[in-house]
Amino acid sequence: MTQSNRKAVIVAVFATVLGAGCAVSQTKTQTQTGAPLARQIAQSGHCGLVAPGHIHLASVADIDRLEALPGRRLPLASLRSVQFGNEHVVLAALGQKPTGGFSITLAGAEIVDDELVLAVDIQEPTPGMMVSQALTTPCAAIAVTASGWDDIRIAPVENNR
């Protein structure tokens, strides 16, 4: 089994999802200073987030609260290093998975009509792939620009590797 055979998961082409209902869209792909809208700062196969979904962390105090999360193995040092005046953190979680081989990584970001869309690449083992047999809770920690948007959406994208 090769990595290129990993199951590709989805293409959420932003235009397809978002363009359908929008007569006029305003799209931004970087901040006013030219910085990227989002960057991945950490990931783990054992975040402790059993349910799929996402958490918006707007302050260091929010990061501190994650200390109480049972089963968390996501190191928080990189999350705490974020300058919360400029950036916030989003944890995108896949929920509990039966084995290793699952991961979620940031593929891109853009702001469409005040909505921050985080495109994520989700890897999961293809049938027949050899994987470790401990339960996992994969997630990605993504630093996002703190301004210019009202809502967040996580959009899985297909990779063609």
Next chain:
Amino acid sequence: MLEAVAEISAMDIMLTPKTLLKKAMPAAALLVLAGCGGGSDSDSDLQSVTVALSGFIDIETGTRVDADNADALTLNSTPRSTAQSLPQEYVLAGYVSAFDGVYPSISGFPSFAYSADPSDEFSMSLRTGQSVELQAFGTREGASALRLSLVQGSSVVETKVTDSMTSQIRVTNTTGSDGSFTVRVESEGPTPMLYVLSTAVNASGQAKSFDWPAHEFVEGEAIVALEASPDPVSAQAMMAQASMLATQELAPGLWRVKAPVQVMATSGQSAQVATLDWIRTLKQQPGVESATPNYRMTTMMTPVDEPLYGAQQWHYGLLNGPTAWQLAPQAGANVTVAVMDTGLYRASSGDWHQDINANVISPLPSEASSGSGTDFVSEQFDNDGQPGPDDNPADPGNSVGGSVYHGTHVAGTVAAVVNNNGGGGVAFNSTLLPVRVLGDGGSGSSADLLAALQWVAGPPSGQPLADIVNLSLGGLPFIQSMQDAISTATNRGVIFVAAAGNSSTRTESYPAAFEDVFAVSAVDGAGALASYSNFGTWVDLAAPGGDASRDGNGDGRGDVVVSTSVINGTEETYIGLQGTSMAAPHVSGVLALMKGENAALDYEDINGFLMAGDLTVADCGSQNCPKTEQFGWGLLDASKAASAAQATPIRDLLTATPAVVSLSSEGARTANVELEVYGDNPSTVTINSVSPPPAWLSIDSAPASTDSGTSFDISVSLNLEALEPGVSERTTIEVEYQGDSQVRTLEIPVVGQQVTDQQARDAGRHFVLLVSPEPDGNFFTTEAQTNVVAENGQYRFVFEPDDGVPPKELNEVSPGNYILVAGSDLDNDGLICHGGEACAEYPVAGLRQEITISAGTAIEGIRMTTSYSRPSISASSPEQLPRPDFQGYQLLSPTNPDATNLKALSQP
């Protein structure tokens, strides 16, 4: 494509505004998703899913609830007439009201009534100077004053009243002595009130150092450190002049030495006393920095003696590890277990994880010595910075430190060292051979595994590189060449153990399902099949793998297997994981114990024992034991396995049940330990002595010296007054006895604690809600609800998927995005989680995750903690806290207007 759609469904589309959570699923996105069609093709998806979301709510330490709060009074309308008993340290939420009444209505929300309960009384012990603090909370009716009184007998020690400026008051035991008191809370105004009552919590929760008995030492030997590090010849000459015979240089300047024969022979004392006298003289010799006895690690030191054993490593007790370690004192010595996995954590110093380092084979087989290195991960899966196979099986973790070091965890269960640190492995003297076959994210290629399997069988003219191979991996289809490699290695004496897989399916998972491989399913702390474990006719046996969604052993924790790991990239520690990956190494370890006692055992021998019920918890007499899909030939029993491996059955080994005694102030304060000679045909033993206990423990009955027999009893009880609250003490009762052949000592660890009883934790009836992520006005819309009461110090809740059949039960939930919250409604106003009431939010209070529930997919093992306290408000959290407009989460109500209790009860 089918699986891809399932993943879309799992992630769905989620929205979160910066300040308020908004709409969950845009219609456009739903249309896109719907267009993908299909579903998963896994077995588990074909099964009927009866759980949409389930989990536990833990309760903070010391939490209690007023027994006649307004919510409780809806079920039993008579206020309590006697004082409610409380422990010395607690936090309690309560309710008082001078009158009956009805809360003001909220638009679109039913009116709720409250009952009169003018005062509450609590009895407790207080140390001199100890205070009781009260914080008052108003209700939707408004705020009134509360009176707090401390009473001893008929005398009021102190009384305080809240007012509009002071909602927090305290009364103190100023009598100058410890004693029993009554604390009274009274309503002083017209409105119902909530309050939180608490004592200062003792901050000393850390366990003291354990007081271990003195170690034995080797007679006539010492370890000597020289002040300088002369060359060996000079050192030996110098030591010879100082009545020492150098036998081994352990490190530069550090020597193991023997006493000259004449020193021991002419002393006229016992050998031990003579040795100690001799060591004292050595310390006076010039050039000697120190001289200490050569302490002997007795064979009785087993994982039972490790700090983690009593507290967390339930999995060893489940498989009768303590008896096995007596029966197999070699503990796997000279047995090599290959762990084919992600590799092992290796520090920058070159050492492996400190609790397995001593047992890792050294030197590692190299390409030069064995035809291949021990890292088989090919380039496309490799993430160790040295793409492709090489000689270094170190687990690189990942670049951001989020790895749990799967292979290190597995290896620790097999062979962590017994060293008074962390935990021990099942075969704690065995040799670990790390073989890296899994790379990035715990995935790898069948070709790499095949190469490793062919390699471990050894060269045609040589020996296998391992006796046992643990494979905590799976997911492969049947591959003939891999079956051939395993069969070849098996014929050469290698024994294979593999994880059955975690997909809750009976579909064969390879390599576990190959011939000549022991396929291991996983059980929880109660010995029940884990919710995730595969099963089927191809499963050979079961072992502890844990299940975090259950507390099968009743210890207040989810059942996970605790073993060696690393966090934050470099911090060596111990963590709990769950999976058949964790079950397999228990079997590998037990087989290593067997091989340590009888090196000739091979796969056929072991399989014969297994089928006869000699390795599992089964008593089939002369009949063949039945094989089941869940457990194969049964749940692993290490003691039976170790006994089966003995060439000559041991008939005089005394065992203790329970192996470890745990006593606590609010758990069992006494215990009876049954001592029995092990085996079907036991011989008589004679008790020589039972060691005296420390002050905090009494031995109420025990066998006397010279008592003979095959079974005895020891009764012990806790002396609470000799224990410091919140501090654990530990000791060992040593029972010395004479068997057929020799004097042996049975050690029975005893743990004593004066602790807050977890079983007694209760924060009141809890309502668990799934609410819409977007508030509707001042409230979040509640979509589903269930209510639970505390059992054994925690709540367990279950939401079921909406079956589409009317009426829709309150605990039925449709696919969508939700926030999960829970809390008590002590003032019975139909709202939970406001001040003075317990509240839990998933995943942690103050941080609400928007979670996605998908059709056909159960989310289990959710865990959160409820508490009367709230997350601290910080200047750095301006957007999420405080919640000035937050009034609580609304409860659902039944549609039947005749219902007497307006709060809905979703469960019978």
